[in-house]
Amino acid sequence: MTIELRPAGRADWPLIWPIFEQVVAAGDTYTYEPMASDAAAELWLAHPPGSTWLAETDGQVLGTYKTGPNRLGPGRHVATASYMVTAAARGRGVGRAMVEHSLTLSAEQGYRGLQFNAVAASNLGAVKLYRGLGFDIVGRVPGAFRHPEQGYVDLLVMYADLTG
Numbered sequence: 001m002t003i004e005l006r007p008a009g010r011a012d013w014p015l016i017w018p019i020f021e022q023v024v025a026a027g028d029t030y031t032y033e034p035m036a037s038d039a040a041a042e043l044w045l046a047h048p049p050g051s052t053w054l055a056e057t058d059g060q061v062l063g064t065y066k067t068g069p070n071r072l073g074p075g076r077h078v079a080t081a082s083y084m085v086t087a088a089a090r091g092r093g094v095g096r097a098m099v100e101h102s103l104t105l106s107a108e109q110g111y112r113g114l115q116f117n118a119v120a121a122s123n124l125g126a127v128k129l130y131r132g133l134g135f136d137i138v139g140r141v142p143g144a145f146r147h148p149e150q151g152y153v154d155l156l157v158m159y160a161d162l163t164g
Helices: 010-026 037-044 094-108 124-132
Strands: 004-008 051-057 060-069 078-085 113-120 136-147 151-161
Touching (some): 004 010, 004 094, 010 037, 010 078, 051 094, 060 094, 078 094, 094 113, 094 124, 113 124, 124 136, 124 151
Parallel strands (some): 078 113
Antiparallel strands (some): 004 051, 051 060, 060 078, 113 151
16 A cells, blocks of 8 residues: 655645544544544644644545644754544554654754654554654653543653654
8 A cells, every 4th residue: 555645734624634533532542632623623733833744545545643843942853743543544554654754754854853742551553653663762651641441541752863
């Protein structure tokens, strides 16, 4: 399967919204509460210098991600990113393609690292993928995420150095 990544804008929101809504409703990976489409668009559609992307194959949207500076001011040299994949496309390399793309894009944009602030430790597939792509677990917040089935699980802070 060939996965194409392209920048997404406001006109793409109708393609992104079903993914966002599905992932957030599951409640097992993101710290977001369910919200209306307009509020979700404001949250997910990044403003410069950030960007939002779509992952597609054969014209079908399989995932989306957003990236940009993790913090402003003196922390703006470290990027962050968030990813969502449709349930039907999980395990088919979509997440990997988006993470690899975000690592390359962040390095090209001059960021010194890519940091994830809140990865649910129960999201074993994501943690394994991130570790395999060079991320380290640099912090752990015990019981900071309320998983709908597993109860309170840790949130991980993960970091990939882009300077080497």
